[in-house]
Amino acid sequence: MSAAERPGGGAPAAEGARVPGEGRPAAIAAPGALPGLWPGAAEPAGPGPRLPAKRLLRRGGVVWQNRLALAGLAVIIGLTLFSFAGPLIYRTNQTATNLLLANRPPSAAHLLGTSPEGRDEIGQLMVGGQSTLEVGFAVALLATAFGMAWGAVAGYIGGILDAILMRVVDAMLAIPFLFFVVLLASILTPNLGVIILALTAVSWLSTARLVRGEVLSLRTREFVAASKSFGARHRFVIVRHLAPNVLGVVVVNATLKMADAILAYASVAFLGLSVPPPATSWGDLLTTGIGQVFNGYWWQLWPPAVAIVLIVLAVNVVGDGLHDLVERRLERR
Amino acid sequence: MTGYLARRALQAIVVMLIVSVIVFVLLHSLPGGLVRAQLGPKASRFAVFQLERTEGLLKPLPLQYLIWLANLVKGNLGFSYYMNQPVASLLGHYLPRTLLLVGVSTLFTVAVAVPMGMWQGFRRNRIDDHLLSASMLILYAMPGFLLGVIGIILLSLDVPVLPSTATAFGSGLGTDVTVLVLPIATLFLGNISYYSRYMRSAVIDNLLEDYVRTAYAIGNPARRVLLRHVLRNSLSSTVTMLGLTLPYVFSGALIVEELFNFPGIGLLFWNASQTRDYPVLLGVVLVVTAAVVAGSLLADVGYAALDPRVRYVRR
Numbered sequence: 053m054s055a056a057e058r059p060g061g062g063a064p065a066a067e068g069a070r071v072p073g074e075g076r077p078a079a080i081a082a083p084g085a086l087p088g089l090w091p092g093a094a095e096p097a098g099p100g101p102r103l104p105a106k107r108l109l110r111r112g113g114v115v116w117q118n119r120l121a122l123a124g125l126a127v128i129i130g131l132t133l134f135s136f137a138g139p140l141i142y143r144t145n146q147t148a149t150n151l152l153l154a155n156r157p158p159s160a161a162h163l164l165g166t167s168p169e170g171r172d173e174i175g176q177l178m179v180g181g182q183s184t185l186e187v188g189f190a191v192a193l194l195a196t197a198f199g200m201a202w203g204a205v206a207g208y209i210g211g212i213l214d215a216i217l218m219r220v221v222d223a224m225l226a227i228p229f230l231f232f233v234v235l236l237a238s239i240l241t242p243n244l245g246v247i248i249l250a251l252t253a254v255s256w257l258s259t260a261r262l263v264r265g266e267v268l269s270l271r272t273r274e275f276v277a278a279s280k281s282f283g284a285r286h287r288f289v290i291v292r293h294l295a296p297n298v299l300g301v302v303v304v305n306a307t308l309k310m311a312d313a314i315l316a317y318a319s320v321a322f323l324g325l326s327v328p329p330p331a332t333s334w335g336d337l338l339t340t341g342i343g344q345v346f347n348g349y350w351w352q353l354w355p356p357a358v359a360i361v362l363i364v365l366a367v368n369v370v371g372d373g374l375h376d377l378v379e380r381r382l383e384r385r
Numbered sequence: 386m387t388g389y390l391a392r393r394a395l396q397a398i399v400v401m402l403i404v405s406v407i408v409f410v411l412l413h414s415l416p417g418g419l420v421r422a423q424l425g426p427k428a429s430r431f432a433v434f435q436l437e438r439t440e441g442l443l444k445p446l447p448l449q450y451l452i453w454l455a456n457l458v459k460g461n462l463g464f465s466y467y468m469n470q471p472v473a474s475l476l477g478h479y480l481p482r483t484l485l486l487v488g489v490s491t492l493f494t495v496a497v498a499v500p501m502g503m504w505q506g507f508r509r510n511r512i513d514d515h516l517l518s519a520s521m522l523i524l525y526a527m528p529g530f531l532l533g534v535i536g537i538i539l540l541s542l543d544v545p546v547l548p549s550t551a552t553a554f555g556s557g558l559g560t561d562v563t564v565l566v567l568p569i570a571t572l573f574l575g576n577i578s579y580y581s582r583y584m585r586s587a588v589i590d591n592l593l594e595d596y597v598r599t600a601y602a603i604g605n606p607a608r609r610v611l612l613r614h615v616l617r618n619s620l621s622s623t624v625t626m627l628g629l630t631l632p633y634v635f636s637g638a639l640i641v642e643e644l645f646n647f648p649g650i651g652l653l654f655w656n657a658s659q660t661r662d663y664p665v666l667l668g669v670v671l672v673v674t675a676a677v678v679a680g681s682l683l684a685d686v687g688y689a690a691l692d693p694r695v696r697y698v699r700r
Contacts (some may be wrong), residue, residue: 070496094426110460172656175632183491188582218399219396219399219403220402220403222396222403223399223400223401223403223404223407224404225632225676226400226404226408226632226674226681227404227632227670227673227674227677228632228633228636228673228677229632229633229634230636230639230640230671231635231636231639231654231673232668232670234654234655234658234666235637235658235666235667235670236411236660237409238658238661238666239411239414240414259515281393283635296476311526315526315528318528318530319529319640320638322528322640322643322644322653323639323640323643324659335528338528338530338531342530342534342644345537345542346536346542353534357527357531358529360526360528360531361526361527361531364525365522365526366527368522368525373469376487385396
């Protein structure tokens with residue numbers, strides 16, 4: 053935290069660099085932010101005279117202001133609890149096939165009806181949410197870690213190595229990702245691990261580009277040059293100056309990556325590559341629901357559709373909130 | 386300009402070479418090898434050996450790569466053992482339809498997203514901007530096939546005006562064009578949020594630039610400032626964006642073709658993945674990637690044409 057507080061001693065002169073007449077900095081695009089959700093009246097920035105605590109509170113205030121992001125966070129936590137803790141409370145049999153109960157419309161016994169295998173739809177949503185959220189988190193985490201390492205090495209070392217590393221990224225970015233994932237999945241047998249691996253293989257590329265760009269521009273900044281001229285070693289420069297400055301952007305990127313991974317997982321499931329049954333995912337449920345559209349079994353289509361849209365929206369809104377936070381910090385430096 | 390183009394073309398060739406290496410490595414990392422995939426698990430060891438020898442699979446890998454590459458350059462993409470046809474002729478059959486799908490939908494997307502993004506940027510943080518942004522975000526949050534299914538439910542089931550499959554497309558001359566409407570609309574709705582969001586923030590960034598203030602200061606009317614200066618400057622970065630998002634557009638086409646049974650390269654690819662027809666899979670990946678690389682090269686040429694600065698600055 054304290055390392056992130058001091059972004060290399062950059063001049064704090066840019067404090068007032070706001071758009072005239074705007075409560076928020078202009079560069080921020082917050083899609084979906086409704087007017088009125090951005091209260092102009094900021095909370096008082098805390099009474100403490102000590103600067104770090106005050107700053108911390110002010111930052112907390114920024115988050116608090118962004119109620120939309122908080123609502124998004126609540127949705128993410130809610131859906132995670134629903135998927136992972138839900139089955140402990142709402143017990144249903146999600147492994148047995150019972151054709152006597154197949155395709156029942158919503159009723160008191162099954163609030164969202166049953167699946168073609170006769171399983172309770174709410175229970176299906178819980179099980180499906182597990183693999184969906186696992187894939188989302190895991191891909192965001194792995195892709196960010198790998199992409200960050202790749203991009204940092206390319207940007208910091210530079211030269212011929214940079215050229216080689218980035219051409220590989222270019223090449224892999226040029227392959228449409230769904231084609232690549234389908235190809236990988238037809239070589240390997242799909243399961244949760246393979247899907248995470250395949251989606252990670254296509255997700256780390258943009259992080260690598262982003263981090264490389266950031267590192268390249270930071271490398272030439274005065275505070276890095278100053279630090280080096282004092283005799284700082286590479287490790288010190290990387291840990292103390294580069295990492296804290298890159299981290300904010302990377303965290304925002306990772307959040308959006310999670311949303312993309314969840315969407316990509318749904319698409320991949322639609323193409324028939326998913327976790328082996330009886331495990332399922334929201335994408336699988338949605339695909340099943342699509343097959344049932346012509347039968348009119350709406351309860352098999354709309355709940356997973358709503359779940360996917362909700363989680364993607366929530367993750368995005370949180371990402372935008374984080375983006376605002378990072379932008380403001382960058383503005384101060 | 387020539388130097389810039391030459392540099393970009395060279396880069397594109399390097400990218401394609403790396404892609405070919407990736408594809409080659411994947412081809413040779415098949416469990417049990419390519420021949421096993423072709424002959425099945427019950428084939429005798431002798432049959433496997435024979436086929437490996439005739440296919441040249443016993444040679445050292447780098448040499449195999451060079452031979453394969455030489456064949457590629459000559460247009461020989463291998464032979465589909467499932468469809469019993471050369472991959473190249475399959476691609477020649479299916480690719481034009483996909484290009485039509487992707488091309489037309491991208492044209493529509495740009496034609497709508499650019500004015501919309503401009504409007505949003507100009508009316509930043511007003512109610513209409515927020516409403517448009519919110520609807521774009523919701524479009525973005527929907528998986529492509531969900532958009533397509535909603536289209537089918539509304540326009541093929543509830544009000545049956547459009548066909549829900551495009552199977553018939555391309556089977557003969559003078560085919561019904563209505564089969565194209567839903568696939569194109571699905572791709573359009575799936576991609577529009579990328580461009581409009583980008584255009585919006587490009588316009589906002591440009592509106593803060595000094596040249597805009599100057600343009601106003603010397604007495605230009607708002608319409609002229611917007612259409613003549615801001616549009617042109619924002620457009621040039623959106624053109625680059627177009628090149629960068631082409632892979633996503635093709636990924637979307639894969640989904641749309643599978644959903645609507647549209648007989649394009651995506652459906653070919655998907656069917657090949659079901660039958661594990663590896664030569665087709667790899668041929669499609671190569672050709673689609675080549676299309677993407679060519680497309681982004683074209684976008685960069687357009688960028689250079691729109692923005693003279695690019696031609697002179699070394700990257």
